[in-house]
Amino acid sequence: MPEFDLLVIGGGPGGYVAAIRGAQRGLRVGLVEKERPGGVCLNWGCIPTKAMLRSAEVFHTLTAAAEFGVYADNVRFDFAAVRQRKDGVVKELTDGVAGLLKANGVTVIEGHARFVGPTTVEVHETGASPIFEGGPRYAAAPGAPVRQVSAQDVIVATGSVPALLPIPGADLPGVVTSDGAFGLTEVPRRLVVIGGSAVGAEWASLFATFGSQVTVVELQDRLVPLEDKEIGDALGRSFRKRGITVLTGATVTAIAQDDGLLVSVAGPKPQDIPADVVLVGVGRRPNTAELGLDVAGIGTDARGFIEVDDQLRTGVEHVYAIGDVTGRALLAHVASHQGLTAADVIAGHDAHIDYTVIPAATFTHPEIASVGLTEAAARAAGHEVITAKFPFAALGRAKTFGETEGIMKIVAGQQHREVLGVHIIGPSASDLITEGALAIYLEATLDELADTIHAHPTLGEIGMETALAGLGLPVHIAPRKR
Numbered sequence: 404m405p406e407f408d409l410l411v412i413g414g415g416p417g418g419y420v421a422a423i424r425g426a427q428r429g430l431r432v433g434l435v436e437k438e439r440p441g442g443v444c445l446n447w448g449c450i451p452t453k454a455m456l457r458s459a460e461v462f463h464t465l466t467a468a469a470e471f472g473v474y475a476d477n478v479r480f481d482f483a484a485v486r487q488r489k490d491g492v493v494k495e496l497t498d499g500v501a502g503l504l505k506a507n508g509v510t511v512i513e514g515h516a517r518f519v520g521p522t523t524v525e526v527h528e529t530g531a532s533p534i535f536e537g538g539p540r541y542a543a544a545p546g547a548p549v550r551q552v553s554a555q556d557v558i559v560a561t562g563s564v565p566a567l568l569p570i571p572g573a574d575l576p577g578v579v580t581s582d583g584a585f586g587l588t589e590v591p592r593r594l595v596v597i598g599g600s601a602v603g604a605e606w607a608s609l610f611a612t613f614g615s616q617v618t619v620v621e622l623q624d625r626l627v628p629l630e631d632k633e634i635g636d637a638l639g640r641s642f643r644k645r646g647i648t649v650l651t652g653a654t655v656t657a658i659a660q661d662d663g664l665l666v667s668v669a670g671p672k673p674q675d676i677p678a679d680v681v682l683v684g685v686g687r688r689p690n691t692a693e694l695g696l697d698v699a700g701i702g703t704d705a706r707g708f709i710e711v712d713d714q715l716r717t718g719v720e721h722v723y724a725i726g727d728v729t730g731r732a733l734l735a736h737v738a739s740h741q742g743l744t745a746a747d748v749i750a751g752h753d754a755h756i757d758y759t760v761i762p763a764a765t766f767t768h769p770e771i772a773s774v775g776l777t778e779a780a781a782r783a784a785g786h787e788v789i790t791a792k793f794p795f796a797a798l799g800r801a802k803t804f805g806e807t808e809g810i811m812k813i814v815a816g817q818q819h820r821e822v823l824g825v826h827i828i829g830p831s832a833s834d835l836i837t838e839g840a841l842a843i844y845l846e847a848t849l850d851e852l853a854d855t856i857h858a859h860p861t862l863g864e865i866g867m868e869t870a871l872a873g874l875g876l877p878v879h880i881a882p883r884k885r
């Protein structure tokens with residue numbers, strides 16, 4: 404009999420959630436993790452970036468305090484203390500995950516797992532950090548495996564790592580990926596961010612608030628190109644207003660050592676940009692190095708992501724994959740939901756994952772959040788749509804906050820007025836999007852959103868006000884001219 408009913412490889416938000424659900428379903432669960440519990444999300448992604456962005460937000464609020472009749476003289480920050488606070492938040496949460504795994508009876512095995520058969524892995528010691536002391540230990544150390552582990556079913560939850568840029572100079576000192584950016588001990592004076600998607604935009608926003616002279620180079624025609632065009636354009640305008648240089652339709656062709664670094668940009672305005680740090684935020688690749696997928700016979704797509712069905716089954720019996728390594732939507736909450744589904748399937752439940760409602764947030768200043776279809780995607784899918792917009796500037800609560808920049812945009816079907824997509828740029832967008840997610844999940848209409856009494860004065864009123872605008876019955880903005 405195998406040692407475990409379920410073996411999970413990787414302890415990120417996909418893997419640890421799957422392990423806990425499996426144990427709760429009565430399975431004997433083992434989890435192999437080569438770095439730290441919590442994966443990228445808790446150690447190198449969602450949490451540490453948001454902890455540092457919160458410090459930036461506090462700094463920003465204090466520098467603008469006079470607007471609120473509050474005088475804070477000599478406001479300054481200590482970047483070492485910002486990083487220390489971030490480390491504290493990360494430690495509390497990763498310790499919490501370790502505690503939850505223990506409390507649920509999951510056996511955690513430290514080391515790097517490598518398949519030696521479809522449901523058997525050997526666990527190796529993990530090598531030292533290639534990035535900085537205490538950092539991620541990506542590689543299996545050479546030498547004999549520490550032990551071999553077998554299970555009835557296996558879930559691969561090994562996540563993703565930063566994509567590298569195949570251009571000259573990408574390996575120069577001072578050129579960092581998102582992981583490496585956590586090793587920066589000082590705020591760079593001049594920062595070039597390559598890639599204006601969520602990860603790049605958040606780092607740009609963070610360092611701009613702390614005083615870096617930031618340039619973002621984005622290949623597409625706007626920042627956050629996966630978002631609705633109006634939202635991406637609005638973020639570009641906002642960044643430029645804050646003094647961030649935004650180069651769209653542009654690409655970095657080389658990085659050279661100069662007095663610091665010199666970044667060559669091709670595009671509408673070819674130029675060389677001097678920088679102290681270049682942050683490469685151009686995407687992610689599956690974390691499958693030295694995993695032995697071929698030994699287990701597990702298939703991948705052309706980019707190396709593991710292909711799965713809606714029950715997270717790979718092509719190999721008893722082997723499942725969840726999270727970033729499946730390349731579906733590289734978000735922590737998607738990984739967790741896939742984990743719950745896979746564990747339930749393994750425990751004998753008829754569970755299926757549904758990707759219709761996936762909210763996503765980008766924690767720039769101003770924040771961005773969205774769920775469902777963009778206007779362009781809805782039209783491309785053949786929907787006849789109506790769109791409605793409402794500005795935060797017309798909300799009483801936003802005025803009291805002193806945060807009036809941004810809009811909500813709803814995309815709805817023309818005939819039934821069902822909500823197809825919700826897009827927000829503005830204060831607390833990441834919290835407000837939950838109403839949009841629930842609206843789409845419950846197939847709510849603009850009429851139902853508008854009929855729902857929203858508390859006043861709240862930022863949440865924007866959902867009701869935008870729906871009213873979509874119905875042609877706006878109360879707090881002038882009606883569209885007929």
Ligand SMILES: Cc1cc2nc3c(=O)[nH]c(=O)nc-3n(C[C@H](O)[C@H](O)[C@H](O)COP(=O)(O)OP(=O)(O)OC[C@H]3O[C@@H](n4cnc5c(N)ncnc54)[C@H](O)[C@@H]3O)c2cc1C
Pocket residue numbers: 412413414415416417418435436437438439440441442443444445447448449450452514515516517560561562563581602690693694725726727728732733734735736737738764
């Ligand atoms: C800077 C940044 C900010 C982000 N912000 C957000 C955000 O705000 N919201 C959001 O939803 N998402 C965010 N993400 C994305 C999010 O972090 C990922 O989608 C999420 O972590 C994926 O979870 P996962 O469980 O699939 O994999 P991971 O979190 O990558 O975890 C995989 C784990 O597997 C381990 N592992 C890998 N190979 C092996 C092996 N062979 N043996 C043993 N262990 C192994 C790794 O050490 C790792 O701990 C962000 C990402 C980055 C980089």
